[in-house]
Structures are given as C-alpha cells and as structure tokens.
Amino acid sequence: MFTKLLKYEWRATRGMLGLMCLISLGAALAGGGTMRYLVWAGEQSTEQNILIMVNVFALVACILTIIICGAAGMFLYIWRFYKSRFTDEGFVTFTLPVTTHQILLSSMLNSAIGTVLLCLTIWLCVPVLMLVGLSGIPEFLPELKEAWPRILEVLRSAIRQEEMKYLWIMLLNIVLGFAEGLVMVMLSVTIGSVIAKKHKILAAVGCYYGISMLLSFLIGISTAFAVLAKGTETDAFFGVFGTSSVISLIAAVGGYFLMHYLADKKLNLT
Amino acid sequence: MESTVLTARGLTKRYGSAAALDGMDLELPQGKIIGLLGPNGSGKTTFIKLAAGLLTPTAGEIRICGEKIGPATKAMVSYLPDRPAFGKSQKISQLLDFYGDFYLDFDRPRAEGMLNALGISPDTRLGTLSKGNQEKVQLVLVMSRRARLYLLDEPIGGVDPAARDYILNTIITNYDPSATVLISTHLISDVERVLDEFLFLHRGQVIRRGSADEIREETGKSLDELFREVFKCLPNC
Structure with a gap:
C-alpha cells in the first residue's frame, strides 16, 4: 500500500x-x-x-x-x-x-x-x-x-583527503537540516489544520514561524556553548556542526511523531 | 440471525463546548438500508465521519464488525462524502485506477457500466462535469465496491429530483444485500421508499428508531410526516 x-x-x-x-x-x-x-x-x-x-x-x-x-x-x-x-x-x-x-x-x-x-x-x-x-x-x-x-x-x-571529514559533517548537517525543515513545515501544516477551524493556512504559517524561532534559539544556544567549551578550532567546528546535527535529528524525529499523533488521534476533517 | 456491523458505545464528539454527539449508544444490523434522519446540526454528518475515521471521538468508542476504526475497517467501509472530494484535474479513468489499486473489493467493470449508462466517458476530467455529475461519479465509485458498510452522507442533497431518483435507484440496485447502507439525509420524502429502518437523530442522540414499514403501519403516516411531527415538538429544530 x-x-x-x-x-x-x-x-x-x-x-x-x-x-x-x-x-x-x-x-x-x-x-x-x-x-x-x-x-x-x-x-x-x-x-x-x-x-x-x-x-x-x-x-x-x-x-x-x-x-x-x-x-x-x-x-x-x-x-x-x-x-x-x-x-x-x-x-x-x-x-x-x-x-x-x-x-x-x-x-x-x-x-x-x-x-x-x-x-x-x-x-x-x-x-x-x-x-x-x-x-x-x-x-x-x-x-x-x-x-x-x-x-x-x-x-x-578530494574524497581521499583528510579534510573530507569536515565536508562529511557539513553534508550530514545539511541532510539532517533538510529533513528537519521538511518535517517542521509538514508539522506546521498539520497543527494549523487540526487546531484552526478557519484560517488554517495562517495558523500553519504562524506555527512555522514559532517552531523556527524556537529551533533557531536552541541551535544558537547549543552551538555557542559548543564553541566556548571546545578547545581547538577543529573541536569547535565539530562541536558546532555536530550539535546542530543532533538538534536537527531530534527535531525531525520528535516533529514526525507529534505530526503522526495529531493526524492519527486528533484528526478533525469537517 | 442478524449480525451487528456497527457498534457505538457512549459515543461523544464535542466541538469546544458544543456536543455534536452526546453519549450515543447504537448498533446497526447487517443487511439493511438505514436512514439516519435529522434536522441540520443534529449530528448526522459527525456520526458518519466518526464511522469513516475522519473524526476522532471525544469519548466513547465506535467499532465496525468488532474492529476499532483503522485500516482494517476502512477496507470494509465505503464512504460517500457530502461534497465532491476528488481533484478536479483528474480523469475518471485515473479515479477508476485509484480505486482499483487501493480497494480489493472494487468492481471496475460494474463502475464502467454505470458510467457508460450515464453517458460519461472515462477520459473526461472531473472538473469539466457539472456538480451533479461529479457527485454521480463519486457515487458510482462508492457503490461499485463490495463493502460491508456503505456510509452515504447526504447523497441526494443539492441535486435535481431526476438525479435524486437516479441516485436512489443506483443505491438499491448496486449494493450488496448482505451489506448495510447508512444514508444520512434531511430529505425524508425522497429517501423513505428505499429504507428498511430509520433513526431519528436530535442533538447527537437517537430519539426514535424502528422499521420503516412497521412505523408506517402503526401510525398510518409516512416517515416524512412522522419526522415533521416529532421534530415540530422539539426545541431548536
């Protein structure tokens, strides 16, 4: 199916x-x-x-x-x-x-x-x-x-070189960021549709801005700590992108399950 | 012995502080055409959508053939919404493919035969048809399934009298006699001739039910007359 x-x-x-x-x-x-x-x-x-x-x-x-x-x-x-x-x-x-x-x-x-x-x-x-x-x-x-x-x-x-590990962590960050972005948009549409009786699109846009601001705040705070906590520039680089990747992964997975819960248990198609 | 195709226990659906359904207990038998009758706002569409899985109950439960609402019940239930639900740019042949892909009980030759009788070509795009014809196409798709339960929400609302007769004839000639058909409508006089049983719904509660033939014999009145009498006496009808 x-x-x-x-x-x-x-x-x-x-x-x-x-x-x-x-x-x-x-x-x-x-x-x-x-x-x-x-x-x-x-x-x-x-x-x-x-x-x-x-x-x-x-x-x-x-x-x-x-x-x-x-x-x-x-x-x-x-x-x-x-x-x-x-x-x-x-x-x-x-x-x-x-x-x-x-x-x-x-x-x-x-x-x-x-x-x-x-x-x-x-x-x-x-x-x-x-x-x-x-x-x-x-x-x-x-x-x-x-x-x-x-x-x-x-x-x-380029793939054989030592510096490629930096590229891989950046690529991972991009992929997870893309997944998180996609889930957040779909979650916002779902929340807007489930919660709002009228103006569902407006509600979805509002949700998206709220979620984006929250995530940006979390990523900003955590990457700031990562930069301050780590010693070398390399450690700081991996700290920033690694932390950002973890937050994106958690947001994507958590957002998906929240979206599923709303669509499965709170669906109200009138 | 009749088996029960739908069971509702304490079924409640609230929209904010308003209760569209309020602790409804109901069992629908197999093999009957049942009219879910009530004025606007009585909870007919809400009940139909709960059974179809488009709404989630605030309290209570509803089961189809003993199963909770989910993919298994959706495979047994054929739902007709109260308005056209397919994308207007789709061709009818694509809708036939769609139904054939997802529903194992879909009888495509029957659907094509009914469309042919209507003079509607499968190559037609849905958006080029009139609203009445779009609803007929939707009805053809729904009634071409060999479902256990048919949920028809206002199938004759918004169409002309000739189309209403066509729709009702399609329902009674194409449904599986071992299945149950639940028709929600407020157009009693048009639909009562096809009904085996009826349910009067008021403010989310079943206030009267019975066999259509028996009630006509007992009271000497048509269902339409009885409906007017019952709901004339009730507040806010």
Whole structure:
C-alpha cells in the first residue's frame, strides 16, 4: 500500500516538477546566451548600450526565474500535502485502508525526492549558465565533455583527503537540516489544520514561524556553548556542526511523531 | 440471525463546548438500508465521519464488525462524502485506477457500466462535469465496491429530483444485500421508499428508531410526516 501511495503522490506532482526543472534549465541556457553576448560585447568594446542593458536585464530575469522555480518547488509540495490531507481531498486520503504512518511518510518521501531533484537541476543550472556564457552554445557540449574527466578526478582526489571529514559533517548537517525543515513545515501544516477551524493556512504559517524561532534559539544556544567549551578550532567546528546535527535529528524525529499523533488521534476533517 | 456491523458505545464528539454527539449508544444490523434522519446540526454528518475515521471521538468508542476504526475497517467501509472530494484535474479513468489499486473489493467493470449508462466517458476530467455529475461519479465509485458498510452522507442533497431518483435507484440496485447502507439525509420524502429502518437523530442522540414499514403501519403516516411531527415538538429544530 505504501508504494501505491507513493506512486499517486509522485503522479500528482511530477508534471509541475518537470515543468519547473525544464523552465530552470531553459532559463540557464537563455541566461548563458545573454552572458555570452555581454562577454562578446565587452571584447568588441561595442557601444550598443541599449542592447547591453537589455541583455543585463534578461540575465537578471533568467537568474530570478531559476530562484523562483526553486521556491515554487518547495511551495508545490507544501500545497500538495495540505490539499491532499486537510481539504476535501482528505476525505479520500484518510478513508483509504492505509496507516497514518504510510500517509505521512509517502508525502514526506515524495517531497524529499522532488526537492532533491529540483535542487540538483538548479545546481546544474549554474555550470550550464557559466559554460554557455563563457564558451557559447555551439562549444558548450564539447567543452563539457572535455572538462568532465577532470571534474571527476578532482572529486575523487578530494574524497581521499583528510579534510573530507569536515565536508562529511557539513553534508550530514545539511541532510539532517533538510529533513528537519521538511518535517517542521509538514508539522506546521498539520497543527494549523487540526487546531484552526478557519484560517488554517495562517495558523500553519504562524506555527512555522514559532517552531523556527524556537529551533533557531536552541541551535544558537547549543552551538555557542559548543564553541566556548571546545578547545581547538577543529573541536569547535565539530562541536558546532555536530550539535546542530543532533538538534536537527531530534527535531525531525520528535516533529514526525507529534505530526503522526495529531493526524492519527486528533484528526478533525469537517 | 442478524449480525451487528456497527457498534457505538457512549459515543461523544464535542466541538469546544458544543456536543455534536452526546453519549450515543447504537448498533446497526447487517443487511439493511438505514436512514439516519435529522434536522441540520443534529449530528448526522459527525456520526458518519466518526464511522469513516475522519473524526476522532471525544469519548466513547465506535467499532465496525468488532474492529476499532483503522485500516482494517476502512477496507470494509465505503464512504460517500457530502461534497465532491476528488481533484478536479483528474480523469475518471485515473479515479477508476485509484480505486482499483487501493480497494480489493472494487468492481471496475460494474463502475464502467454505470458510467457508460450515464453517458460519461472515462477520459473526461472531473472538473469539466457539472456538480451533479461529479457527485454521480463519486457515487458510482462508492457503490461499485463490495463493502460491508456503505456510509452515504447526504447523497441526494443539492441535486435535481431526476438525479435524486437516479441516485436512489443506483443505491438499491448496486449494493450488496448482505451489506448495510447508512444514508444520512434531511430529505425524508425522497429517501423513505428505499429504507428498511430509520433513526431519528436530535442533538447527537437517537430519539426514535424502528422499521420503516412497521412505523408506517402503526401510525398510518409516512416517515416524512412522522419526522415533521416529532421534530415540530422539539426545541431548536
């Protein structure tokens, strides 16, 4: 049943996700094209100022488009969670012969997969924009093909180095922070929907700000103690990121079980 | 011997200080079409949603075929909400796939036959249909399951008289005779012809129940007339 739930969650969001990825990549290509013109105009010392201005605006618009697609992606999954669970569609979702864990986890996993895919696409936009901008569209693919083995070699040698442990703790911090952020958003939507009769979205936003402030305070206090308590810079580094990771993990797990309790024992779909 | 498909003991649901259901004790027998009748605000929808698992009781308990409300009971219960609940952008064929995937008792050929009789193509998007047709599609999906208990919340509210007749005929011709159908409505005159039993609900309490045929013989009145008489005498109806 869980895989079926996940399948339908994916189907409900894949269209918009695909569209945002395509728009982001398109914006990156277009932005690269405008950057290429600006580079050429700079080399030619052209005095076509209007064209230069238009291309600058176009470049800014392309970058903003990529950023907006990223934000819209997050909103897509929050909206999907709210709509399918706490509006009239919830009458269908919560009468399915599945457990509350399955309902929540399918939504979380789909949101995580979609967000990761969108993030990867947006990260890809940066090299696309730079390569197209600096090399030009006809040269983009051959230069990428030539650069790719060198990129892989740099990554392989970086993984073998001693300093990689710093990167791993930062990556762990990012992953746990992402999980905590996702759970906090879903928990806020759940609290807002369960507690508020009217203005559920406003209640969810208020909850989210409250929870975020509390977590920021806790992380700030604990990392300050970690910095003050530890001796060397390395110890302080691991203290800060390690403490932050632990708090994120506790918040994610605790938040998930609170969300489950509310959706299972306090559900009131009127 | 009849078995009990639904049992409620001391069932209470409060919204703040207001009690939508107040210590209700009830047993529903298997194999009957039962009307849950009452004026607006009497607790009909609240009871239906508690049985469907969309609300949690403040006190008391409700069981379906002896089981607490959960995935097992949801597999046995087919619920029709009082308004369209599916996403408007979905195609009907996708809804058929959805029901087929989650409910083992879903009879897809029956559903397709009913949709065909309505002249609704499975390739149609739900949002392009009128409200009445959307509700009919929802009813087709619900009644195409071979459930133990059908919970129909206001199935004929908000549709024209011809559509009401269609909906009621669909209910009586397509439900499993060994199952129980609980229909909540305040449109008594339209629905009483299909009812085996009735429950009058007032302020979250069952104030009268019985066999529809027997009460008509005893009182010489229709259920609609009896309903008007009973609730005329009660405060705040």
